[in-house]
Amino acid sequence: xxxxxxxxxxxxxxxxxxxxxxxxxxxxxxxxxxxxxxxxxxxxxxxxxxxxxxxxxxxxxxxxxxxxxxxxxxxxxxxxxxxxxxxxxxxxxxxxxxxxxxxxxxxxxxxxxxxxxxxxxxxxxxxxxxxxxxxxxxxxxxxxxxxxxxxxxxxxxxxxxxxxxxxxxxxxxxxxxxxxxxxxxxxxxxxxxxxxxxxxxxxxxxxxxx
Amino acid sequence: xxxxxxxxxxxxxxxxxxxxxxxxxxxxxxxxxxxxxxxxxxxxxxxxxxxxxxxxxxxxxxxxxxxxxxxxxxxxxxxxxxxxxxxxxxxxxxxxxxxxxxxxxxxxxxxxxxxxxxxxxxxxxxxxxxxxxxxxxxxxxxxxxxxxxxxxxxxxxxxxxxxxxxxxxxxxxxxxxxxxxxxxxxxxxxxxxxxxxxxxxxxxxxxxxx
DNA sequence: CATTATAGTAAGCGTTCGCTTACTTGTCAA
DNA sequence: TTGACAAGTAAGCGAACGCTTACTATAATG
Numbered sequence: 001x002x003x004x005x006x007x008x009x010x011x012x013x014x015x016x017x018x019x020x021x022x023x024x025x026x027x028x029x030x031x032x033x034x035x036x037x038x039x040x041x042x043x044x045x046x047x048x049x050x051x052x053x054x055x056x057x058x059x060x061x062x063x064x065x066x067x068x069x070x071x072x073x074x075x076x077x078x079x080x081x082x083x084x085x086x087x088x089x090x091x092x093x094x095x096x097x098x099x100x101x102x103x104x105x106x107x108x109x110x111x112x113x114x115x116x117x118x119x120x121x122x123x124x125x126x127x128x129x130x131x132x133x134x135x136x137x138x139x140x141x142x143x144x145x146x147x148x149x150x151x152x153x154x155x156x157x158x159x160x161x162x163x164x165x166x167x168x169x170x171x172x173x174x175x176x177x178x179x180x181x182x183x184x185x186x187x188x189x190x191x192x193x194x195x196x197x198x199x200x201x202x203x204x205x206x207x208x209x210x
Numbered sequence: 211x212x213x214x215x216x217x218x219x220x221x222x223x224x225x226x227x228x229x230x231x232x233x234x235x236x237x238x239x240x241x242x243x244x245x246x247x248x249x250x251x252x253x254x255x256x257x258x259x260x261x262x263x264x265x266x267x268x269x270x271x272x273x274x275x276x277x278x279x280x281x282x283x284x285x286x287x288x289x290x291x292x293x294x295x296x297x298x299x300x301x302x303x304x305x306x307x308x309x310x311x312x313x314x315x316x317x318x319x320x321x322x323x324x325x326x327x328x329x330x331x332x333x334x335x336x337x338x339x340x341x342x343x344x345x346x347x348x349x350x351x352x353x354x355x356x357x358x359x360x361x362x363x364x365x366x367x368x369x370x371x372x373x374x375x376x377x378x379x380x381x382x383x384x385x386x387x388x389x390x391x392x393x394x395x396x397x398x399x400x401x402x403x404x405x406x407x408x409x410x411x412x413x414x415x416x417x418x419x420x
Numbered sequence: 421c422a423t424t425a426t427a428g429t430a431a432g433c434g435t436t437c438g439c440t441t442a443c444t445t446g447t448c449a450a
Numbered sequence: 451t452t453g454a455c456a457a458g459t460a461a462g463c464g465a466a467c468g469c470t471t472a473c474t475a476t477a478a479t480g
Contacts, residue, residue, distance in 0.1 A: 030241035164374035
């Protein structure tokens with residue numbers, strides 16, 4: 001499937017990048033030595049410098065690759081309709097991608113532990129995990145409000161309200177079933193509060209209130 | 211006022227702890243050398259080992275001190291009444307404490323960057339910044355629901371909904387006025403959605419709906 | 421006044437760091 | 451066949467690491 005996690009099919013350079021991402025994301029950039037990385041890919045540490053001019057270039061390569069993976073994935077999330085189901089769909093797509101894709105999970109951890117030391121990392125962290133999701137949801141709510149589906153509330157507030165719990169529980173590495181249950185309840189409750197006119201939903205059994 | 215930030219009145223040991231906290235919280239434990247700490251307090255690096263048996267003990271001391279500061283502060287937050295005003299009060303008290311108190315800000319950053327490397331740090335991070343606030347708010351909502359003030363919704367969902375935005379924006383180091391405005395709107399909107407019977411609020415001009 | 425403990429320093433120990441050098445091996449086109 | 455080159459290794463460089471030692475100044479105590 002995903003050859004990024006299948007070490008046997010990776011080139012040495014790819015293996016170094018992947019191993020470095022794994023180590024950097026839990027230990028932080030400075031706490032990981034080039035010898036640790038080399039050991040992880042069963043090579044001499046000198047071979048790293050055949051593929052990268054220095055340690056920093058490994059980190060830069062990671063950032064470039066992960067930003068591109070993020071860009072490609074989020075570009076694919078294009079709403080083809082604009083109703084409540086789509087909001088739920090977008091929410092779940094974003095969340096699943098952020099929690100399922102191993103590179104994204106590791107990249108988020110890396111950005112988390114490097115955000116204060118490295119301002120560029122902090123900027124990327126905010127863009128990817130806060131600003132972009134809020135903006136996307138915000139613009140969706142704007143349309144839904146205009147169409148009369150959602151109550152007239154500041155769309156950024158709505159975006160914040162629905163997204164923040166995902167952000168919080170995800171940061172906590174607690175994505176077990178109890179959390180998913182709470183998040184599901186949260187979305188249901190949010191829908192109940194936000195929707196102005198549910199007649200356009202009543203067609204779908206799934207959304208019918210008890 | 212707070213002698214923790216007044217270096218002139220600190221003992222050498224206190225100065226070392228404070229300087230270490232500042233450095234650890236932005237750079238991470240491993241990326242900070244004992245020589246950097248010593249330079250920060252204008253002393254020879256050897257003097258650190260007159261006060262601490264090793265580098266790790268500085269970190270342990272920081273954790274002990276900050277956990278105690280946290281415990282003392284949150285123990286002081288005891289609701290004397292149980293109405294909506296109190297919920298807002300608790301929310302704001304927790305938030306202000308978490309954003310204003312310099313030791314808590316630095317400690318939160320430290321836990322953030324060390325949470326994956328050090329499981330104990332991860333545990334403390336979740337306890338202080340997620341579990342404890344959710345539990346506190348949750349129990350308050352339970353009472354308010356029982357009293358009929360708040361709609362019958364899972365109290366943990368309510369706690370999540372009101373607290374998560376504070377968590378998210380705070381993690382992002384974005385506590386500027388625009389964020390505070392959004393958070394204020396968020397609380398207002400939450401109140402509007404959650405309250406079952408607003409007659410007990412109507413006495414207070416502040417809460418009267420337009 | 422002599423003693424003792426505390427808080428500081430300069431120097432340096434052994435180890436690990438990022439990185440380089442000199443060298444070997446395998447591959448593949450001319 | 452050979453020659454060029456990419457991909458690997460062992461060894462080691464200078465610097466920085468955590469930490470120790472030997473020593474000094476100061477202040478309190480018997």
